Amino acid sequence: MKRQVCIWVAGMVLCVAPLGSVVRGEGFLRAQGDRIVDGRGREVLLRGMGLGGWMLQEGYMLRLKGENPQHRIRSRIVELLGPEATERFYTLWRDRHMTEADVETLARAGFNSIRLPMHFNLFTLPVEEEPDPDGQTWLPTGFEMIDRLLSWCRPRKIYVILDLHAAPGGQGHDVNICDRDTNKPSLWECARNRAKTVALWRKLAERYANEPWIGGYDLINEPNWSFEGRERHGREDQTNAPLWALYREITRAIREVDRNHMIILGGNGWGNNYRGFPGPWDDNLVLSFHKYWNPNTEEAIAPYLELRRRYGVPIWLGESGENSNDWFRECVALVERHRIGWAWWPHKKVESRSCVYTVEPPAEYRELLAYWHGQGPRPTREVAVRALFGLVENLRAERCRYNEDVVRALIPEPGPR
Template structure:
């Protein structure tokens, strides 16, 4: 009972603190001092959901263990069912993982934004496949997926924040989150990868420059690369100079075609190492941080509050989640108390309850997992087809389990389907 009363008091007080702060916005979002505001100048607290798994699969969301970047997952599927059926599987995956029904669920729950993790290879060819080494080949799939998502979000007043989750070549040693192939040069080891990253952002900005329901451009998700030869993921780097320089170059390219949208930066070391940051070089900039598995205390977010104070720019919790509902409640209360918006992670996973929708796999899927984990025999092609295409059928929102308790932990007045 004490905990219940405390929760009511806590969120009641939070509601008082947020009077005059909108969670329903209109017009281009922009940075105004250390606030994010809408087209009418009203401060906006972003309450968002990250669509992990839609454009870019991460193995753990499929219950795979160990190192499983998407290109390896795809290779494993090809080995079982062939290239043609694999292509059909991925087409259906993209069609059914995120639909209008999913957006409607988020809108009814009270979310006002979606963070869209993008894989570059849905928009352009890898550098080693370009017919013209100096050129860029553009692919329609990724742009069409964004357009489709916007068509669902626009009438529901939900902002879409574009997040480059898998940059050309891969932006870090954590290969699962960026689909990096360690047999090829990374983003930081080949200037062609960096040129393609800049060109992709310019193309996106050119296409969406006048779209007010694009909330902003989250330039590179969780860089984790040491430029100074210390801790490999860059958590201890002191200058991070190549990262800031690439961000500057991307910003210049975006501003050639788009003066409307927020530029969102993430530090090194999975997004949180801002050492060496020279200060904002653009008047419409937001600094992002990510928060996982640490205490929900003032001390935990103090470095980001100090960044906001020092540089006079907004900060945004661009990714958090993967914990208990109580932790979710505490985290949201903490950051909203400091006028910080957030985007949760992720919307949908296989056999997990720490997300909005749980995907229930068909029985054959357990045989597939056992084989991939070295704990069972190779399944027949027929069994693998039933496992994979049964899974993709169950991606549909109406066939998933809706976890209202997760939604209510994030948005206490939400949770209604």
């Protein structure tokens, strides 16, 4: 039997278990000192998977090249199928992409958390479609998807971390990750978009305030916007004042209805620029960073370790992946050595072996891609139907290729269930 160790952190006793011995928690997660603990005060090392592609399509996951935010993908499908068939395609996409079988696979593999990338338009109307400019219209689809995911995660002791991946208006110049329409005002250019973002988080917090298997609220995924006229993605901004101000406003709205859940922040410049951070304004904050295509060295994570040391708050690797198994193994070993939890990206992609499940497209899908890339003729409607509805059927876990080598690079042995 492994024994707990009690240490002093910021004037309080924190009981932690040896690394790796507590991987499935019970009760609400919260920040305690610079660690994440469960409802019994036990440290929880988050080992998570990001569900990229389910609520929000990114073109590269479908093997599309270049700029392909979801609204453009959808318009291309409408061109080939018409609006009614396109709506049916997206309904089936949401039904097939993530099922109880997927959650069972993750649980058996040893994952204890899921990061859910959300598109705001499954929860509320865009500001330009609101009948009342000062009101919010709520849509059932997104909430029902969360509820369904929770029903699968709850019995398997898997936490669901809500991640606003596509904020109203779009939070950056990387349009693919946030489905931004550059013909409309961004999140940062429109006060109504920011008000809708705040209202959405308040609505989510109100609905899930008493749900312990919601692990936390990841407020805005990878903001990448220069507020100071520097590098356009915000990597060189020095104060990031509008970002911190919006985070504070969202926090106040959440705390009006929910005192239970962790609030997770990400810096500018795709999540990693924390210059100007004023320090914690809430006693249950976690700072997130993202890590792609850089060395797995102490130097690579030193800025985030310093944030943890300086402010005495937990840090979390909220997104990483898209590399080789050797890189995966080294990255996980590095962050876990420093008691940092993580969420990998993504769970499922078309014709990729760097994820848990590889989706094999039907033969007709290649004709579709050739047309969309300007390398082939327009397919007939019949071919487009077989390509797209065949693809959506192949999203089912039982039709995908399971990449155990990827899973074991992340978690060599499954944790206790």
